[in-house]
Amino acid sequence: VQLQASGGGMVQAGGSLRLSCEASGRTFRSYAMGWFRQGPGMEREFVAATTWSGSSTYYADSVKGRFTISRDPAKNTVYLEMNSLEPEDTAVYHCAAGFGTAQAMAVMSPDFWGQGTQVTVSS
Secondary structure, three states: OEEEEEOOEEEEOOOOEEEEEEEEOOOOOOEEEEEEEEOOOOOOEEEEEEEOOOOOEEEOOOOOOOEEEEEEHHHOEEEEEEOOOOHHHOEEEEEEEEEOOHHHHOOOOOOEEEEEEEEEEEO
């Protein structure tokens, strides 16, 4: 199983970035796909998740209304559109896959992790 994240970079506060996570190695139709992040000196935290069908999504309160998670099953790819970025969003972002619901991913450790992609937001 591979989860390949990309799309990180450096942006000014108020800017936007889109992260991508391409999944391979198995079928993910029964899995929720999500994003976590770990800022400098911080513990890893849940950001957003979606079922593979896209029928259900779930967000951390800190990103609700600014971030949007989506997926393209034909490309086996999950996206995280990040708008109105703040310096507090600076972190390494990891994509992950977990068996179950999107909401469950917020409280349960995912089954699979991808490598991280750095997002840096300057003030």
